[in-house]
Amino acid sequence: MVPSLQTVGHILVTALAIIPFAFADLTTTIDPSSNWGTWEGWGTSLAWWAATFGTRDDLADIFFTTQTTNLNGVSLPGLGFNIARYNAGASSWNSINGTSMVVSPKMIPSRQIEGFWIDWASTSPSSASWNWSADSAQRAMLSKARSRGANILELFSNSPMWWMCNNHNPSGSDDGSSDNLQSWNYQSHAVYMATVAKYFADHWSTTFTSVDPFNEPSANWWNGKTGTQEGCHFDVSTQATVLNYLRAELDSRGLSSTVISASDESYYDQAAKTLQNLGSTALGKIARVNVHGYQYGSGRRDSxxxxxxxxxxxxxxxxxxxxxxxxxxxxxxxxxxxRWLQPTAWVYWQALDGGGWGLVDADNDKKTIGQPTQKYFVLAQFARHVKPGMRILDGGSDYATAAYDAATKKLVIVAVNWGSAQYLNFDLSRFKTAGVNGAVVKRWATQIGASTGKRYVAASDTYIRGTKFWSYFEKEMVQTFEVEGVVL
Structure with missing residues (x-):
């Protein structure tokens, strides 16, 4: 009997499905012998958005849980962040010894964070008077994050308090490129950061894992005449001095387990230069290097x-x-x-903001919240699957990353197809056990730039074929795979 066309087609599809590399246009090989560190987590900084929207439970849910939450009619998969960075503000509107804060004419109000220190009665820090009611919304979001499982908290500073600044302007020096922290207040800035950390621990049951006293300190754009936010330039030698003071002030308050991170430089190349010039004494006070990603596709991450x-x-x-x-x-x-910086944590800046910056579109000054941007769903592919405690592996290419959970024997791969629509092949042949032949590989897909649909969807399963599996990618599509039963 002559088989029907339908039968022939079924036979061909079945045969092709079991032939390795049948449709694979690119192949990447995961390296089980690599170890790029144990993942600590994903997070966001709470300034400035939380200072406006910090009392909202729905926002805490979408950022700090993995549950599905409705926001303005859209069901969002929670990102599951476990890191929150709290900004100790630099502004206050009281007069101190007859002087008042100078405000940049271009300051954006939502980017001016009220600090805790409101008076300085003498040269002794112990005689200072404090206002601990400041910035209650940002503190509220910090508390909500903690209650939802955020377990790594960082205290950071964009600028010293305004009265410590040479021009009393927490947006920066008048030329933008010179130190704005008065030399006689080097220790005062350290006292401020350590006292805030101590108060949070004693009165709000909040222990900061780390304290970073700087934000992009080598930058030349912190200008008091044109600045739109708080910021301060610190020469590297000044950074070193403050770091030495900060370690002593934390220790004197019983916070020896709270580590110092630095220096939050804007660019990778700036971070490398700062590290090379801080000196061994100051370097000895730092437990972690923090760097920002504003050099984007440039700069020497590897350095x-x-x-x-x-x-x-x-x-x-x-x-x-x-x-x-x-x-x-x-x-x-x-x-x-x-791939090249190999950090153990990754923190997004403004979770809510306009102009494409936010994971959710919002106006922090008008206090309005719009829709999630597509980058929210792109980040979900990474943050919801690469979990704290996983070992980061070499994904074998610039378009893939991999993480391994030893306890559950689960391998996570996140990949992006930058070229035309094609199949990507994933080779696990170097693992001791590459899963089970024929076993299901769960996958999720997000289309970069999509306005509707293909935001974060559980796609049809693919399967292990020997020591490999593959999946079809549209152009600029992100897919995440979870492979069970893998042994390094």
Missing amino acids: VRSLATQYSKKLWQSEYGEGDATGRDLASNLLLDL
């Missing part, structure tokens, strides 16, 4: 990684953001970070 390894420091990408709402830039730079 920062090399120096962090040389000095035996942990390394975080502690702030990243840009105005591409599609998620394309986020995916590209995140993959570059994971």
Whole structure:
């Protein structure tokens, strides 16, 4: 009997399904012998958005849990962040010894964070008077994050309190490139940060894992005449002095387990230069190197990684953001970070903001919240699957990253197809056990730039074929795979 066309087609499809590499246009091989560190987590900084929206439970749910939460009619998969960075503000509107804060004419109100220290009665820090009611919304979000499982908290500063600044302007020096912290207040800035950390521990049951006294200190754009936010330039020698004071002030308050991170430089190349010039004494006070990702596709990420390894420091990408709402830039730079910087944590800057910067579109000054941007769903592919405690592996290419959970024997792979629509093949042949032949590989898909649909969907399963599996990717599609039963 002559088989029907339908029968022939079924036979061909079945045969092709079991032939390795049948449709694979690109192949990446995961390296089980690699170890790029134990993942600590994902997070966000709470300034400035939380200072406006910090009392909202729905926002705490979408960022700090993995549960599905409705926001403005959209069901969002929670990102499951476990890191929150709290900003100790630099502004207050009281007069101190007859002087008042100077405000940049271009200051954006929502970017001015009220600090805790409101009076300085003498040269002794112990005689200062404090206002601990400041910035209650940001503190509320910090509390909500903790109650939802955030277990790594960092205290950071954009600028010393205004009265410590040479021009009393917490937006920066008048030229933007000179130190704005008065030399006689080097220790005062350390006292401020340590006292805030101590008060949070004693009165709000909040222990900061780390304290970072700087934010992009080598930058030349912290200008009091044109600044739109708080910021301060610190020469490297000044950074070193403050770091030495800060360690002593934390220790004197019983906070020896709270580590210091630094220096939150804006660019990778700046971070490398700062590390090379801080000096051994100041370096000895730092437990972790923090760096920002604003050099994007440029800069020597590998140099920062090399120096962090040389000095035996942990390394975080502690702030990243840009105005591409599609998620394309986020995916590209995140993959570059994971491959070349090799941080053990990755923190997004403004979870809510306008102009494409936010994971959710919002106006922090008008206090309005819109829809999630597509970058929210792109980040979900990474943050919901690469979990704290996993070992980061070499994904074998610039378009893939991998993480391994030894307790559950689960391998996670996140990959992006930058080319035309094609199949990507994943080779697990170097593992002792590459899963079970024929076993299901769960996958999730997000289309970069999509406005509706293909945001974060559980796609049809693929399967292990011997020591490999593959999946079809549309152009600029992100997919995440979870492979069970894998042994290094």
